Amino acid sequence: MIQLQQCYSEIKQAAAGNRKMLAVLIDPEKFVESEASDFFQNLPKETSFLLVGGSTVKSGRTCEVVKFLKNISGLPIILFPGDQNQISPHADALLFLILISGRNPEYLIEQQVRSVNRIKNTNLEIIPTGYILIDGGRECAVHRVSNTKPLPQNDIESIVNTALAGQYSGNKLIYLEAGSGAKNPVSAEIIKAVRKEISIPLIVGGGIRSAEQLKNAYDAGADLVVIGTAFENGSFEE
Numbered sequence: 027m028i029q030l031q032q033c034y035s036e037i038k039q040a041a042a043g044n045r046k047m048l049a050v051l052i053d054p055e056k057f058v059e060s061e062a063s064d065f066f067q068n069l070p071k072e073t074s075f076l077l078v079g080g081s082t083v084k085s086g087r088t089c090e091v092v093k094f095l096k097n098i099s100g101l102p103i104i105l106f107p108g109d110q111n112q113i114s115p116h117a118d119a120l121l122f123l124i125l126i127s128g129r130n131p132e133y134l135i136e137q138q139v140r141s142v143n144r145i146k147n148t149n150l151e152i153i154p155t156g157y158i159l160i161d162g163g164r165e166c167a168v169h170r171v172s173n174t175k176p177l178p179q180n181d182i183e184s185i186v187n188t189a190l191a192g193q194y195s196g197n198k199l200i201y202l203e204a205g206s207g208a209k210n211p212v213s214a215e216i217i218k219a220v221r222k223e224i225s226i227p228l229i230v231g232g233g234i235r236s237a238e239q240l241k242n243a244y245d246a247g248a249d250l251v252v253i254g255t256a257f258e259n260g261s262f263e264e
Contacts, residue, residue, distance in 0.1 A: 128174025156192025162208025204232030221247025
């Protein structure tokens with residue numbers, strides 16, 4: 027069992043030991059409490075964390091879902107907020123996301139500044155995370171809400187340089203995201219190239235619908251893989 031206030035330490039140690047981790051992303055707008063029993067029954071046994079968040083979650087809903095999950099699950103809950111309104115003091119940790127692939131100041135610093143008063147008096151473990159949006163073959167919610175363009179999958183040099191800039195800026199994690207419901211997950215070539223250059227743990231998510239795609243991401247160098255839409259829809263292929 028992962029202890030509270032040790033989420034980042036666990037990710038870092040797992041990455042150092044080449045022990046792959048899995049997180050399941052829960053969108054509070056789509057989570058149905060009455061179906062929680064089935065949700066947890068189908069949860070992959072190797073799941074290390076529950077991520078809670080989304081790009082269009084209504085204020086207050088995140089707190090409701092986090093409190094509910096804390097009462098029925100022993101897994102650490104990490105917030106994956108779309109904006110500063112999606113912060114709950116009841117979670118264990120927070121990915122302090124900076125959209126380093128975009129140039130919209132709202133998601134480079136403005137939302138982060140607005141979140142401070144919600145965070146500073148909590149016991150949340152804050153994990154600075156460089157967030158890179160990769161083109162997954164369809165417009166995703168992050169693209170629409172942030173008003174930023176994803177980086178094309180064939181521009182590997184720009185993606186690698188963005189990841190390194192995120193590391194040099196002091197981020198503790200790099201998150202490569204193809205977007206919710208992406209047609210194409212982040213390619214193995216991108217994952218390999220980024221993994222080769224950065225020295226901090228690498229998260230990969232978006233468009234992973236099968237155990238084969240999960241394995242491909244791990245083999246390419248992902249330390250932590252996030253699955254969401256496919257699991258929600260019951261379409262994840264074992």
